[in-house]
Amino acid sequence: MEKLKRPVYLKPDTDDFFKKIRKEVxxxxxxxxxxxxxxxxxxLGLVISFFLFYACILCFGNSTPLLFLFYILCGVTMxxxxxxxxxxAAHGALFKKQKHNQWFMYVLELxxxxxxxxxxxxxxxxHAYxxxxxxxxxxxxxDIIRIFxxxxxxxxxxxxxxxxxxxxxxxxxxxxxxxxxKDFFGKKDNYVKKIVDKIPVTEVYLLFAxxxxxxxxxxxxxxFLLDQPWYMVLLAWIAMHMCGSALGVVALVSTHVDEDAQFPVADDEGNLSATWALHQMIVTKDFSTNSKLANFLYGGFTHHVAHHLFxxxxxxxxxYITPIIKRYAKEYNLPYTSYPFYHAVRSHFRMLKNKGIKENIMMAGEI
Structure with missing residues (x-):
């Protein structure tokens, strides 16, 4: 894959808003x-809940409704x-000791x-770009989906x-x-290999394991254990992934890719026109920050601006960090956006519709 210059952010000046936010936080x-x-x-409660729901699949899965119910609960909990x-944990933010975060990440292999x-x-x-x-x-x-x-x-x-x-x-x-x-072995458009010179052999074995x-x-x-046709278990397993994915995609599409999303491009020398912190404010959005249910389910995605800054x-x-960010955004006239989740999802699909057709003079607003 063609080597590209790494983008370089603008250096902050002496009156950098993020220094003040970070100090207060x-x-x-x-x-x-x-x-x-x-x-x-x-x-830890979520880990325990997942395996409790899995145990319920094995204990009560002979009932088809319960089979689907507990598979779907596994998918949502996953x-x-x-x-x-x-x-x-991937950000080193779950446990105080980094080695504990690294150990916990091995659970992801399950x-x-x-x-x-x-x-x-x-x-x-x-997170870098x-x-x-x-x-x-x-x-x-x-290439199935066009966003950029x-x-x-x-x-x-x-x-x-x-x-x-x-x-x-x-x-x-x-x-x-x-x-x-594809990330391990693919050669076409392999973005991971921009930052990884060589994949450790142990990770290849761990991938398959x-x-x-x-x-x-x-x-x-x-x-093998349940008195269910194999295809019924397969359908319940697929339902697990589909329900979990449907829940998770809300977080993925609501924070960076709506119809007002910005996609900054570096100049020929690789320089960007904003500082790192300002760039995070420009390209990141919050959703449903006042919803306790959304905050529980989506964690660092509802308050996603805070996540990208911290x-x-x-x-x-x-x-507790978001109100501080909002106050400084108002003081420094910085971009900050927070939508209800349904507005964010609707805006995402409007963006998909706009990005799926060629621009014309009427759309661009200029000749």
């Missing part, structure tokens, strides 16, 4: 140790666990993913705002059983 919000404990209890606990790979995708590409074409791999997934203005436009993209409703529920299946292998273990205990073992801080602190 450190002196006030981060002094509350109870929020750290809450995060740990929540994360996504909530990932969005909250694994996301924080869900079929590869924590080594995902951590590098998410932190070294998405959010919404920047050719760098933000979390947004640039495949510089991405190829194909005829079928005119329907992407329709067919993505059917594809998004397959997100976790694609991630675990297709995308991981995680997939096999995940399929064994979540799919094959229930097929990625090393646990998500339970974000509801």
């Amino acid at each position: 450190n002196e006030t919000v981060l002094q509350n140790s109870s929020l750290y404990l809450l995060n740990v209890i929540k994360s 996504i909530v666990l990932f969005i909250n606990a694994f996301h924080d 869900f079929g993913s590869n924590h080594w790979l995902w951590t590098r995708r998410h932190i070294n590409l998405h 959010p919404n920047i074409p050719d760098w933000d791999v979390d947004i640039r997934q495949s 203005p510089n991405s190829p436009l194909f005829n079928y993209h005119k329907y992407q705002h329709i067919y993505m409703w059917l594809i998004y529920p397959l997100y976790s299946l694609n991630w675990i059983y297709i995308r991981d292998f 995680a997939k096999l273990v995940n399929l064994f205990y979540l799919l094959f073992l229930p097929m 990625p090393g801080v646990g998500h339970t602190y974000y509801p």
Whole structure:
């Protein structure tokens, strides 16, 4: 893949708003140790809940309604666990000691993913260069969907705002059983290899081991133990992934890619026109920040601006950091957006519709 210059952010001046925000957050919000404990209890509770629901599949799965119910609960808990606990641990924000975060990330392998790979995708590409074409791999997934203005436009993209409703529920299946292998072994448009010179051999073995273990205990073992047709267990397993993915995609589409999204491009020398902190404010949005249910389910995604400015801080602190960010945004006339989740999702699909057709004079507003 063609080597590209890494984007370089503008250096902050002496009156940098983020220095003031960081100082206030450190002196006030981060002094509350109870929020750290809450995060740990929540994360461990989600792990226990997932395996309790899995045990219920094996104990009560001979009843078809209960089979589907507990598989779907596993799917929802799996996504909530990932969005909250694994996301924080990947940033070193769940436990105080980094080695404990690293140990906890190995639990992710039980869900079929590869924590080594995902951590590098998410932190070294998405967080380092959010919404920047050719760098933000979390947004640039495949040619099936067109989001970046510089991405190829194909005829079928005119329907992407329709067919993505059917594809998004397959997100976790694609991630675990297709995308991981493409990132490890693919050569075309392999964004991960921009930042990784060589993949450790142990991670290759772990990649295959995680997939096999995940399929064994979540799919094959229930097929073997339950008095259910194999295809019924398979359908329940698919329902698990589809329901979990549908819940999780709300977080993914609501924070960076709506119809007003910005996709800053570096100049020929690789320079960007904003500082790192200002860039995060420009390309990141919050949703449903006042909803306790949304905050519980989506963790650091509802208060996503706070997450991008303070990625090393646990998500339970974000509801107390966001008001500080909003105050400085108003004082410094900075961009800050927070939508109800339904508005954010609707805006995302409007964006898909707009990005799926060619621009014309009437749309561009200029000749």
